[in-house]
Amino acid sequence: MKAHINGIDLAYTDQGRGTPLVFVHAFPLGKAMWAPQVQALSARCRVITVDLRGHGESEAPLWRYTMDQFADDLKGLLDHLAIRQAVMAGLSMGGYVLFAFYRKFPDRVKGLVLADTRAREDSEEGRAGRFAMAQLAYKNGASAIADAMLPKLLSQASLHGRPELVQQVRAIITATQVSGIAGDLMGMAERLDSVPLLKAIACPTLVIVGEQDTATPPADARLMADAIPGARLAIIPAAAHLANLEQPEAFNRAVDSFLESVE
Numbered sequence: 001m002k003a004h005i006n007g008i009d010l011a012y013t014d015q016g017r018g019t020p021l022v023f024v025h026a027f028p029l030g031k032a033m034w035a036p037q038v039q040a041l042s043a044r045c046r047v048i049t050v051d052l053r054g055h056g057e058s059e060a061p062l063w064r065y066t067m068d069q070f071a072d073d074l075k076g077l078l079d080h081l082a083i084r085q086a087v088m089a090g091l092s093m094g095g096y097v098l099f100a101f102y103r104k105f106p107d108r109v110k111g112l113v114l115a116d117t118r119a120r121e122d123s124e125e126g127r128a129g130r131f132a133m134a135q136l137a138y139k140n141g142a143s144a145i146a147d148a149m150l151p152k153l154l155s156q157a158s159l160h161g162r163p164e165l166v167q168q169v170r171a172i173i174t175a176t177q178v179s180g181i182a183g184d185l186m187g188m189a190e191r192l193d194s195v196p197l198l199k200a201i202a203c204p205t206l207v208i209v210g211e212q213d214t215a216t217p218p219a220d221a222r223l224m225a226d227a228i229p230g231a232r233l234a235i236i237p238a239a240a241h242l243a244n245l246e247q248p249e250a251f252n253r254a255v256d257s258f259l260e261s262v263e
């Protein structure tokens, strides 16, 4: 489905009934990464997934992208769907977007799931890496970005033993337009440090991390879980950065029991 929000068409899915649960994807993926969550969790709640601007089937304007703009788009989608409050779940860049969303619209958040993400801003080297990757996308396209990102997204066991999963992730990445990839990278490079926000997060929060995540390691997850009042932490064994795709059952169980506590 599509909704016209903040001047562009955004693609989303909306399945199931009950508590709204909105999934926000990672860089440089799209809503398709949430297929195992839609399948399992839409039986118990209303699951919404969205392609952020620049991704999947949403429009990808060649313009400045920021975490605040993504947050405004999400708020526009909630308004479009007449949802006052939702449980918001973001993985990696999706988590960065949710920090921006919480800063701007805390009363729209019933609960937060922060998966394989971090509150810290980029280091100087991190920022330099973003600009190098944007150049790579511009010169060589999304398939070069898939080559660079796959080893950061999946565990060694998946990279070598689950070709269909590797292919699935590659296909989602290569469906992302270069304007979106470059826009994300610049937006992530200039995002705010969210560490000072953590102690002010007043809604129920679940932090999830793949045990083998090297992109946003368990230490980052512990920092968030320790600082957010009352937050829970779930560490997913045998998973790296895309824990929701590598170990969907364990990931879904953690989200399911969190939803029970929020409801």
Ligand code: MLT
Pocket (backbone or CB within 6 Å): 025, 026, 027, 028, 091, 092, 093, 094, 188, 215, 241
């Ligand atoms: C992501 O998965 O969204 C990215 O790894 C985030 C990042 O590069 O910081």
